[in-house]
Amino acid sequence: MTDEKFVKISGLKDGVRVPSRVLEEIVQQQIEKGARYIEVDAYGQHGIGGRLWRAGDEKIQIRITGHSGQRTGSLGFTNTDIEIMGPASDDIGWLNAGANITIHGDASNGAMNGAAQGKVYIAGSIGSRGMTMTKHNPRFEPPELWVLGSCGDYFGEFMAGGIAVICGINPKNETNLLGHRPFVGMVGGKAFVRGRVVEYSQKDAKLVKMSQQDWEWLSHNLELFLKAINKPDLIGSLMDKTQWNIIQALTPQERGELRSRTPMSRFLEDVWERELGRGGLIGDLQEVERGPIPVITKAELRRFVPVWEQNMFNAPCQAACPIGIPIPERWRMVRAENVEEAVRIGLEHTPMPATVCGYLCPSPCMEACTRNMEHMVPIDIRPIGQVSEKALPPKPAKKSKKKIAVIGGGPGGISAAWHLTLAGHTVAIFDENKVIGGKISSVIPESRIPRQVLKTELDRIKKLIPDIRLDQAITKEEFLKIKYDFDFTIIAGGAKKPRTLLVPGMELAAVANEFLALAKTNKIKSKETVVIIGAGNVGCDVATEAHRLGAKDITMIDVQKPAAFGKEKEDALAIGAKFRWPCFTQKITKEGVLLSDGELLRADMVVLSIGDLPDLRYLDKDIVVENDFIRIDEHFRTSDPRVFAVGDAIRPGLITDAIGAGKRAALNIDRIIQGKPPKTDNARPAIDKSRVSLEYFDPHGQCETLEVCAQDCSSCGKCRDCGICVATCPEQAIYRTESKGIVGYQSDPEKCIGCGFCRSACPCGIWNLVPNMV
């Protein structure tokens, strides 16, 4: 190559620096004209030697003398060779797309920045940010940067491709050829470095071993590099393979692994627990088991657990029954087609199941029935009462030697005598009347209790209790004798003494009980216009009977809202009795009842029905009487420990109350005889009705027959053995057990998750869900 070939272009014209734009035009025009060898005497012009595509595939040689400016060879093409005879300025080979550039000196910052093809040979060292953001397009050979000396800081930043070779000959910094923080953000390409690599970004790059292929490529190309920069004799000092290192970008996989820090489990074991001890922070304080558990847990880790609360609560009906008859159990027996047993259970509790449960009782059980919650017809108790009529008495227990006197053969006395007899004791009933049964026999109208039913039941009673002494009006002396002769005495004399009004003309009024007793035997006729003072249930009976006996106009008055309820009230209203209140009687005259406000209620007959008081004249002073009634303790015991009292003698109440009291007094006497302390009636609490599911029942059920009643009874608090819990349990935790005829249900804690489905599904409200106490 001779100098004559070169077209010379000066960067100076008329002693003035040619602007970069003008020099660029001159170079491009020369290429256009066919010049292929151009020598530029540069005066710092920008970007000389780039963009020379007009020559097509023809080779172009650019030689630069003087001061080459920034970005020499930028956007260079593959046909271009540039040779800078001195040092180069910033960004040599910037965005190079194929030019080969040789610099016979140092280059400043940014060498090869953003280049994708071509080669830059530097016979000295470079400034900072060399080989940064370089690329490798697979359509072309990768870009190469050859540096004979060393590099400034941030070398290879964000390098994405290409090859850099740093030879380390006469470096600017002997101890660090690559400067501060090289290869930050490097994702591709590689760099050969002769000498120690002090630092590089380890999260982006790695040192690799020289392969045979690498070495062959390097040793071959080193010769070309040295030839280009006219220093072929240096080859000897560069051929020690062991001095070379290769830095390569990490693969994405390697980056991933690098990002994965020490696993926390290892930190826990190696650092945390090593410093604190086993169990960590509170390993020394906490006894409970550690370690994560699932959200849905079983066994002791459940927050709530099901409990089968069979027999823990009374059904509302049973709780409301003054006698405490186990009604759901009776319906259970009916469902089991064992009506006989259902009846027998009744007789265990009451001597008059037909008369009372079947007819006379106002049925608090039905009022309490859970079915009322949904306006459903309550389970009718009367059919099961009525079928008990013909039942035989249960067998008494083995005879004891104890004798008990019962004064009064009304419901309370009969109940006490019944239970004491069944317990094996010898009982004598004393009654001043000619028949037993008290008010049931003497006062209550036949319309309410068929004569035959009552007779059958009284006969059954008489059969069980042989010693019934009628016509026995008790005097003080006789009472003391009875007390002396018998181990225990129960006063059940009832209340037959009418309560009276302290108003003038009292003697003109009839008394309710006397009227009813006469009416029952049909010994009187009624007057046409009747005023009844006292509008309770007895008053209603008076009204009904007066109507039957001819009364046309019946008025019932009371000082307060009438207490009448149930069948008695319905019957009185049905016959047209008028209820008036509040009415205060001033006096009773022949015309009728004069009220305190001056109104006269005309009446042919006035009946006083404001309650009765017990006649207690025969009692000795050991027995305390309070407010006209006998004082008792919670066991129905009077102030005389061997004397008990029940029924209307202690307080006015229902027939059923008297029967219940008789039963409890008898059971307590029996306990005392057995040497046990008497027991208060601590019945189980009534079940919370909301636990019962009525949705299983026909809401329109009418409870017409014994069988339907039994089927429709939700058996509150008493398992129906329906198995719905077993079917509902999502974990199959619930299973049925049966032992000696007793059925039970259990939930296996190892399976149960404490969802409470059993509680919700149970028709009887047996299953409960309670906090699992730890």
Add this chain to the structure above:
Amino acid sequence: MSSIASITPSTLSLNDLPWQIEWNKDKCTLCGQCTAVCPVRAIEMQVYRKKTLNTSLLPGHEQGKQFSTYYGIGQKTNVANACIGCAMCNMVCPNNAITPQRNPGVSRLKFHMNQDGQPRRRGGRKNSTESVLDQIKFTRISMLTDPALDAGRHEFELRTLLGRILSPKENMKRLREKGWIPPVREIYPMVIGGMSFGALSPTMWEGLQMGVAYLNEELGMPVRMCSGEGGCPPRLLRSRFLKYVILQIASGYFGWDEIIHAIPHMKEDPCAIEIKYGQGAKPGDGGLLMWHKVNKLIAAIRGVPQGVSLPSPPTHQTQYSIEESVAKMIISMSMAWGFRVPVYPKISASSTSLAVLNNLTRNDYASGLAIDGEDGGTGAAYSVSMDHMGHPIASCVRDNYLNLIKIGKQNEIPIFAGGGIGKNGNIAANAAALIMLGASGVQVGKFVMQAAAGCIGTEHDRCNVCNIGICPKGITSQDPRLYRRLDPEDVAQRIVDLYVSFDTELKKIVAPLGRSTSLPIGMSDALGINDKAAAERLSIKYVV
């Protein structure tokens, strides 16, 4: 409800409840998981009656009806069992058959959460999503003006100083004279705010501490965590991890005897001592740990009987003035560790905060001031305190910082800001805004619970039952059946994730500002807000 049941003033229908359970009969498999998991037993299986009619006008047809039953999941409507919207039912449902929905109408429950004259108490924070911090933008972007920094690849120095920094003149003088120089800690600017051992479950607390230890020892991030007022497990007090802990002392002084006993055995000094005077969530009210959560372990660590509620008094009982509080408490605590440990008070943000700050500036031993804004969270407080008491953090920090500038001490007493940082998930932006308003660092609690443990509490009054120990995630429960749902290892891992990502986000904010060598504390020229009044109040740019 039963047909014959009567209604009471607090008888509610589903429409009155804030959260309504939507249940899909077709998808439900009646597996019982939802009712088993529901923390408040808001749902139960219910038996339903169905009536089917078979009617016709054709002659001879007998009009018929039939009743059948089916089962489903129903919601209770009583106040005590009102759904809290936690959606655990949905989480465990295999068929996605059940989910709570927010009542699109208006809930009436709030009017009834006062049964027996007991006002509502709850956990969580103010039920409001408003956030001035979210409105603040970073408007000073360095394009060609300052060095352009790459958040991902450049090096940043984001530590802050906790402690009293003497003026250079004073510092040099004391160095020369070998005088006492106040202790200063170089820490990460986001501190885990005080949440007590007791308010948090043992698994949660351990997870936080473990995560903090990991950040320090594996990643070199000097993150610190405040203990809250409830003492500290003895093992931690005797371990090297204590240096990552800011011990809190509050008016209840719970657990401090254990700390005192441990002092002779401490391998490391604690990072600092925080004297809690107030909390942003319930300013002027003391701490409250309800009896549900005081089990054997908590009782032992706090030195109290089991099963009693533990209210802390609203004030430290033996301190009757700012001067006394500052002087007495700070010097006592400093003395305990030979004046080697920074001691600073924490107060609720208030219009009176400046008085406290001014006092601190006159006390050499005061190492800083932590201010907790109205949006701070709590494990238990009266709802009225949470929703209506307190001062926003942004203007409070700003006032205090500008006051420091006025007296020339802005580089001497660091202010730490807390309360509502990241309430809408924008943790780094909120933190950076407060730092540029003048805070040296931030304290974060609720966001940490949400991010690191999956706390599902929201400002729409979701869940918020931290106070009664039934946290469905096991974060604030002392019941092992609940807190064992939370694995401390997972919490620790999430703490690491949270901090590492926060770090990147913080760099993404400060890099464009051209800051890499120090935290831009008080660099308010970088801030703007699209609200003229707020801009004026905060002395930052109004941008539209």
